[in-house]
Every structure is written in structure tokens, then in C-alpha cells.
Amino acid sequence: MSSGMITPGQQEFAEQFGEAPEILDEPWIQRIQIDSDNGTLQLSFDAVQRSVEFLWSHGSETVWRFVRESAKSLSIRTEGQETRLFVEFESEGLSGQLDVRVFPTISIRDSMLYS
Numbered sequence: 001m002s003s004g005m006i007t008p009g010q011q012e013f014a015e016q017f018g019e020a021p022e023i024l025d026e027p028w029i030q031r032i033q034i035d036s037d038n039g040t041l042q043l044s045f046d047a048v049q050r051s052v053e054f055l056w057s058h059g060s061e062t063v064w065r066f067v068r069e070s071a072k073s074l075s076i077r078t079e080g081q082e083t084r085l086f087v088e089f090e091s092e093g094l095s096g097q098l099d100v101r102v103f104p105t106i107s108i109r110d111s112m113l114y115s
Contacts, residue, residue: 005050006073016076016083038105039063045074052087056106
């Protein structure tokens with residue numbers, strides 16, 4: 001098992017979202033807030049503990065909150081006009097993917113299956 005989660009660098013976040021993630025208590029714990037056409041998406045991740053948290057809100061209302069550990073990698077993918085955050089998970093007996101489209105609007109696809 002990997003010793004940490006693979007994540008994009010500060011520069012890649014800045015290029016795709018206009019800013020780099022904020023570094024929290026430790027340099028490997030980071031958070032970024034991204035405004036989209038249908039709300040705001042906040043991503044927090046801990047590369048050492050291999051965890052991610054997404055919070056999608058619209059105004060003061062929480063639309064979706066997602067927390068999961070055992071993340072193997074976090075990547076930014078761009079295709080045409082769409083920008084996505086893609087997370088791969090792997091733990092004993094389970095593997096999965098979370099695909100969060102950020103632009104032009106937020107949408108989510110999540111799968112977790114026995115491996």
C-alpha cells in the first residue's frame with residue numbers, strides 16, 4: 001500500500017482554478033474553494049492520511065458532503081470545456097473512483113466496488 005496519496009502540485013491547481021490550495025495545519029493538509037455556475041465546491045485533502053472531503057454548497061445550503069479515506073490519487077482532468085477532480089480509492093477488498101465535474105457546473109459520479 002502506498003505511503004501517501006498522489007496529488008497535483010500547487011501550480012497545477014493555480015493553472016486550472018486560478019489559485020492554489022490553502023495549506024492548513026501541516027503542509028500535506030490543504031483546502032481549496034472553487035466557485036462554479038451551480039454552487040461552490042470546497043475540497044480538503046490530507047495526502048499523508050489519504051483522505052478527501054468535498055463540500056458542495058449553494059448559498060447557505062449544503063447540497064452534498066463527501067468524506068472518504070484510502071484515497072490513492074487525486075488528479076485534475078480537463079476535456080473540452082469541462083474540468084474535473086478525479087479521486088481513485090483502494091482499500092482491503094474495495095476499490096473505487098470519484099469523478100467530480102467542477103466546470104461548467106458541478107456534478108458527481110461515485111463508484112465503490114469489491115475488488
